[in-house]
Amino acid sequence: MNRIILVGSIILMGLFSCSKEDDLDQQITPQKLVSPDLTAYVANTDQTTSPMTGFLEIYPCREGTSIYFGNYVEDKKTAFNAFYPIENGEIYAGYYRKLSVPENIYNLVYWGTPVNNNDPIYESPAIKNPEIRIDTDLSKLYLELRKNSDDDTYKPVFDLVYALREKNLANEDLSTSLDRVVAGLKVIVKTSNGSPFSANISKMEVRINGIAEKLNFYTAEPENKTKTVKFELKRSADNKQMTTGTVMLFPSTENPLLELFITLSDGSTHSVSKNLSSTLSANNRLTLNIIVGDIFGGGSESGYFTVQNWIESTETIEFPVIP
Incomplete structure (x- = not known):
């Protein structure tokens, strides 16, 4: 059942991906690009973890900073962040946009939306996403509530999980445990x-x-x-x-x-x-x-x-x- 939900929700999660294509046509890198393996878990309150099913996005920042580095797509540096459908902790064999960057140390910002077929959530969540460009300072951007059109109230949001990890992608994979922030x-x-x-x-x-x-x-x-x-x-x-x-x-x-x-x-x-x-x-x-x-x-x-x-x-x- 999770597999069906994942396939049907790819378009929805495309709305969550908010990088701008204005920075698409940058130079082809002469450096070696790496796309490390990925496994995703959600941290439990009893210090255990559960494999994640849902959608995961990764935003690589320059080492020791919150400045968005970007991501390579077809050997060109772009503002398009990595995007993965995840099933039981592993990359789902469907559409995804992998993280592809030169070997280096990065601060990786993970944002995800878990899917749980056994625990129904409110059917009409919404969120306002920032526009992200190469060299944007992510610490100055926000995920925001989306306002209702008929009054001064706001809509419920998606189930959101998050992690911030420093990783040396020359020898580390992308696996991480994420915490719920809602x-x-x-x-x-x-x-x-x-x-x-x-x-x-x-x-x-x-x-x-x-x-x-x-x-x-x-x-x-x-x-x-x-x-x-x-x-x-x-x-x-x-x-x-x-x-x-x-x-x-x-x-x-x-x-x-x-x-x-x-x-x-x-x-x-x-x-x-x-x-x-x-x-x-x-x-x-x-x-x-x-x-x-x-x-x-x-x-x-x-x-x-x-x-x-x-x-x-x-x-x-x-x-x-x-x-």
Whole structure:
């Protein structure tokens, strides 16, 4: 199943690759080019690792710096970074653009997006990518939240893993363990008595405040934890839950404010809010159970690359009455 997902997602991940082709036609190098082997793992919290399946990009920087060196494509130095589909830690036998550089020591910046068919995630993530050219200082660039068009909120992001490694590519391969740099949030809303939700509820939306606006492209450090991310919940088949796949978020400020908006069939919107007792930190996944009671207004309801494994936590919020 992972293989099917990988093939179908190549175009999507092409959007993540953001190097500019303006620098394509540089000189053919007289130096020997190397393309080392690659194995990718995700680091686990118990000091173990798991083989990565997903997509991996590598940005070689000049030794001891954050200055992007570039990559050779058909013996020409270009701004196109290396791009690999990964299956169970190894390079997938399909389309990829290998790292090809002269033998030297580099600071390698790895960015990846894991795929896990057994753990569904929010279906419409988005991210704003920087434009990267040869000799760009990656420490001055960012991966940023993408804003919604209808208000001042932002979209959830992709599952992202990252590593920064110094490697001598004259004698080292590209293998590395990557760390997750986003937080995961799974929201499950139920009624207080376990009954189905009424058809009078037409929409349920969650907003999380205090989310970082961006991650530094070179260090993966989050900055400006002032933004609000929103996402819509969907009814379960038995109509007893409103939920979604795991939502990926940049890390948050301490105890971020959660807001729950419920829109009824008459068009009225009702909301409640509460600060989480948890902080949404990198590589932490929170399962948030929300118990709702009565809703008043417009009707009433009773209501070989490896990636580090999640640190799991659970929290429950109760809203006995929604005004």
